[in-house]
Amino acid sequence: MIVRQSDSVPTVEWGNGTSQRFLVAADGVGYTVTNTLVRAGTKSRLEYRNHLEACYCYAGSGEVIELDGTSHPIVPGTLYALNEHDAHFLIASPHEDMHLVCVFTPALRGDEVHSLDEHVSSAY
Numbered sequence: 001m002i003v004r005q006s007d008s009v010p011t012v013e014w015g016n017g018t019s020q021r022f023l024v025a026a027d028g029v030g031y032t033v034t035n036t037l038v039r040a041g042t043k044s045r046l047e048y049r050n051h052l053e054a055c056y057c058y059a060g061s062g063e064v065i066e067l068d069g070t071s072h073p074i075v076p077g078t079l080y081a082l083n084e085h086d087a088h089f090l091i092a093s094p095h096e097d098m099h100l101v102c103v104f105t106p107a108l109r110g111d112e113v114h115s116l117d118e119h120v121s122s123a124y
Contacts (some may be wrong), residue, residue: 002027006035012111017097025107032104038062038092045088047087051104053080060098063090074098 004022012019020035034057038044056079064080069086071081083090108123123124 002029003106006040016044016092019102021108023107030107032108033035033101034100034102034104034108038090038099038100040092040097042120043089043091045087045089047085048082048104049085051106051108052081052085053102054079054084054106055100055102057098057100060092060096061096062092064088065091069078098112 002023006020009020009022012021014036017036018040019037022033022035023029024032033037038060040060057074057076059076061073061075063071063073065088067089072078074080
């Protein structure tokens with residue numbers, strides 16, 4: 001059994017926020033669970049070419065925008081899943097941080113960070 005407290009897991013500065021990595025590949029469960037903060041007013045162009053990701057918003061707000069311009073508001077209680085390695089923009093509201101619990105499969109190593117550029121998706 002694995003039991004962890006938030007003050008004992010590594011926190012990674014991923015580019016426009018932080019990600020507490022609760023479970024990683026070395027734990028052997030096959031998926032990663034993170035507690036991710038997206039800083040207010042930030043816009044991140046992201047893509048996960050090697051992982052599928054689902055995110056559940058529990059605080060704050062923002063939106064996820066598909067590259068074709070389709071926008072999906074993100075508020076507490078919203079889950080979005082990148083089930084096709086979807087390239088997207090993740091935008092936090094200008095007035096508040098967005099807080100997400102994210103699950104990645106297969107698991108992350110745990111040290112991944114983004115190289116953010118609004119014209120090219122950051123991928124890992």
